[in-house]
Amino acid sequence: MMIRRNSRQRQLILDVMRGEGIHLNADQVYQKVKQADPSIGIATVYRNLNLLTEMGEIQKFQDRSTGFMYDGNPKKHHHFYCRYCKRYFDVSFSVEEQMIRQVEDQMGVSVEDLNISLEGCCNECKDKQEKExxxxKEQWN
Ligand SMILES: [Zn+2]
Ligand SMILES: [Zn+2]
Structure with a gap:
């Protein structure tokens, strides 16, 4: 009985995490899952998020300010971080092959991992800034 309930709640959490570009912290996941199942507790959300991470269904990464973020895309990818709306966007193409080759050639080392941090202004925020x-200008005319 317990197992069935646990897997149903895990499925609810997974449903929240699935979809395009989902990056949420545990509290944000909790707020969303609670709407579908008000009986769920934050500890259950944490436990299942970590379990799903171990299972390779999702992944987590360290956010610069709020701790861990959970990422619905389990594949290795880089992020673009918007400084204005504080959202993460997946970078779906590889930007590093040439860089790795250059480092290996020039230093003789072998690169096993690479973390690129890209940040700036997303399209929505760019639009907003343009409109502002x-x-x-209108106010001055
Ligand atoms: Zn933005
Ligand atoms: Zn991501």
Whole structure:
């Protein structure tokens, strides 16, 4: 009985994590899962998020400010971080092959892992900033 309930709650959590570009911290997952199952506790959410990470269904990474973020995309990928809305976007193509080859050639080492941190302004925030600029201009005219 316990097992069935556990796997149903795990499925709810997995459902929240599935989809395009889902990056949430445990509390955000908890808020979403609670809507489907008000009986779920934050400890259960944490436990299942870590279990799903171990199972390779999702992955987690260290966020710069809020601790761990859970990522619905289990494949290795880089992130683009928007400084303005604080969201993470998946970078779906490889940007590093040439860089790795260059480092290996010049230093003689073998590169086994690489972490690239890309950050800036996402499209939505760029639009917003453009509109604000426009509005600013209108006020002066
Ligand atoms: Zn943004
Ligand atoms: Zn991601």
């Amino acid at each position: 600029k426009e509005r600013g």
